[in-house]
Structures are given as C-alpha cells and as structure tokens.
Amino acid sequence: MTRSDVIHRATRCVTRGDFAHTLARRLALATESQKPNNHAALRAYLSDELRPVLETMGFVCHFLTTEAAPEMPFMLAERIEDPALPTLLSYGHGDVVFGDAANWRAGLDPWQLIEEQDRWYGRGSADNKGQHTINLLALEQVYLARGARLGFNCKLLFEMGEEIGSPGLAEVCRQHAALLAADIFIASDGPRLHADSPTLFLGSRGCINFKLHVQERDRAYHSGNWGGLLSNPGTQLANAIATLVDGSGKILIDDLLPPPLTPALRTILQDVVPAGNPGDPDIDPHWGEPGLSAAEKLLGWNALEVLSFVTGNPARPVNAIPASATAVCQLRFVVGTDSDRLIDHVRRHLAQYGYGHITVELLNSSPATRFDPQNPLVDWVLDLMREISGKNPTLLPNLGGSLPNDVFADILGLPTLWIPHSYPTCGQHAVNEHLLRPVVEEGLAIMTGLFWELGEQGSALLAKHREYSLE
Secondary structure, rough: HHHHHHHHHHHHHHHOOHHHHHHHHHHOOOOOOOOOOHHHHHHHHHHHHHHHHHHHOOEEEEOOOOOOOOOEEEEEEEOOOOOEEEEEEEEEEEEEOOOOOHHHHOOOOOOOEEEEEEOOOOOOOOHHHHHHHHHHHHHHHHHHHOOOOOOOOEEEEEEOHHHHHHHHHHHHHHOOOOOOOOOOOEOOOEEEEEEOOOEEEEEEEEEEEEEEEEEEOOOEEEEHHHHOOEEEEEEEEHHHHHHEEEEOOOOOOOOOOOOOOOOEEEEEEEEOOOOOOOOOOOOOOOOOOOOHHHHHHHOOOOOOEEEEEEEOOOOOOOOOEEEEEEEEEEEEOOOOOHHHHHHHHHHHHHHHHHOOOOEEEEEEEOOOOOOOOOHHHHHHHHHHHHHHHHHOEEEOOEOOOOOOHHHHHHHHHEEEEOOEEEEOOOOOOOOOOEEEEEHHHHHHHHHHHHHHHHHHHHHHHHHHHHHHHHO
16 A cells, blocks of 8 residues: 555545535534533534544543533543554644524525535534544544554544633643643644645744723713813724824834744745635735735734724714723734733833823733744655645745644644645635535645655654754
C-alpha cells in the first residue's frame, strides 16, 4: 500500500456517499451550546455519535470534567500503539451556534444535510462537524490500510463549548496535561484563505473586548432648557474613542501596537491576498495602519474596533441630553502585544486626554499565538500539501480571528499546525452554512496523506523539530 493508494481509497468515500451519510447523521444532532439546558444533547454527540466510531479503531475514550465548567462535556480518545512512537494530539468541537432555522433560505434546514451542486448545507457543516469528520475519516483510512494500526500514537480531544468561549477547556488541559501529552498538534478549524487555496496556519490573533462607560447624571434633561450647559456623555465618549483610533482605523495609542513586522514575516505575507472571494465585502484600501499591505494589516498587525456605541435611545430619540453613554470596543492583536496590561494602558491614556472619569472594564480576552514558521515541521506539512494537491499552499503565520490555540501552544507546549477545510464565505455563524465538496475532497486527500507520512517518517521528523528547537 502506498500513500497514493490510501488517498485514493479515502477520496472514494466522498464519491460513494460515505462521507455525506456520516455528516448528515451528525448535522441532525442539534448541538447548540448557546441554548440553555442543552447539556444532554451536547454529551450525547460525544458518547453516542463519536465514541462508537473511535472505539472501532481501538481508541479508548475518557470523559473529562472540571470544576470550572462542571456541566460542559469533554472527551479524550487515545490510541497508544507504542510509547516509542510519535504522539499526535488533534482537536475538534461538536457544538454549533443557534440553528436560526427561520432565516435560512427556502428549501434549506439547518438540521438536515442538503446537497446543491458542490455545496453541502447544514449547521455545523463548516464549523466544525464537517472539518473533524474529514480528519476522522482520514485517520480511519490510514488505520485500515495499515492493517488495524496507524503507525503513530493518537489522542483526540473533543469539546462541546467552543462557540461559547470554550469554558473549562484551559482547566481540563492543565488538570490532565500528562494524559494529553503529545509531540505534535494538528487540527482543523476556521477558513482557508480562499476556497481553492490549501492553507496552513500556525496560531491565531488574540482578542480582548472591553467596555467604555460615561455616567454623567442619573437621568436625561431637556436639550432646549439645558443644551450648552450640561456635558453630553455621547459627545465625550465619541471624542475619547477618537483619541484611541482615528477616522481611518489607525491605532493612536502606542501601547496597543504590536512589534514591527520582521523581514521573515513580511516575506511570508508578501504573496497573501485576503478577500476577493465571491460574497466577500470590498476591502477599504485606506483603512488601518498606513504603509501595510492588506495581509500585513490582517495577519501581522493589530486592529481596534468599536463593536457598539449607545447613548440615549437610538430607536426612539427624544430632545434630551442623555445621562450616559456606553461603547464596547475590541482589540484583535498579534504575538508580542502587551495585552495583559491593555486596561491599564487605556485608562492611563484616557486620563492624559482629560477623560479619566470614563470607566474601562475588561469583558473577555484570549491570547495570541504563533508557532515558529521556520520550524522544519512547517516545511514538512507545506511540502506534503503541495505534493498531494498539486497547488502551492498558503502559509498564514496566524489566523486573523481567534481560536483556543493557546491551550495547546502555551499550556501543553505543543507545535500547533492548523489545516482548515472551509472557506471565508461558508456561512459560518450565519444562515445557509455549507461545505464545498471540492474542498472536502482535497482536504481529505491532504489529511490522509499527512497521517500516512506521520506513520512513515514521524520519528525522524520530530527529531529534526527537537534539534531545531534547541538551536
């Protein structure tokens, strides 16, 4: 059996309908983690849907819990063939966002797999049931082709709360670090850069949401009687935000900026062109940090966004000076940003501009991560992707969005390699979510070949990785 043989067997699972049959069964399970009291359905996805499939491949499944999120289920499936072999850790999440069935296009149902031309519609098809189904099928084909063995040890961690911020995931990884110990992390989530471009990304931008609030008085006052005499909190807050980010999206507070882009990072991003897919919005070329390309702005720099701004009653405005104003802002940031002290930086900055009375409150945060793009593991994956797909793959130093990659990179200390099987306009988190069949076929071929070669050359490859890490 050769790599080409096992890849051919894997892609036949798509043409025969095996993949669609499995995905349809999984999409039918309404695993909405945002839905209250849905924990039984979330656990059932792991215990009744995934566990039987994994046990047929000799995986031993453990349910993990943590006091930080006692009702949130986690499952670790492990197959240890030989302690001397390399160990792969992979990850997936079986929860989805709200189905929102009433707003899907006529003829579509979020809980039913519906195929139209090259699109497979259904909630979770792209995020993340379809993606981890591809990877599990690739593992299965390697397992069968090698005569009931993989050629490496494998651990699979599944959670059911990624869409609500992965509650308990970090604690599970800390508490069970020994059980989750591995040599390499490979998983799939998020989108490719473009539908026809196989993509590898090495981490994600971090994200911090924070609230700004001005409370001037306990009620509104008539603007005719008091206008010009009472300070307007909406006006104050608008001008305070304008000291943080200008009218073209450039960040004005130096403490919120990342380190300058390195020559190596610029080289990686020089051929990356975001957007341009059907359905993508037109990029505003003059928005953001001047002098940077679109890829550098998205993947190598920070962005400060105003997500909401409320003063008075926008739905029913009255002739009154409002009593308060509130804005929720967000910083998307890359590795090297002083994110731990963001709130202190913003408070100090606002005070310097005379806005010390504006309260600054941290709402939530996730760290930025980026595996070293010059590590030999990266070239190994890129070379395999190129050989298998016949295309030049896209390398992203990190995703523009955020994933819980920090638990694998920082808590477990693993090299993190993400190979997504979706694309930017897949409808993720929106109505009409779908997978593209050509991306499924290509992704399945890539993952099958990658897992096959991990069994062939994993030990030598990881020796190179360790040698590089010691330099």
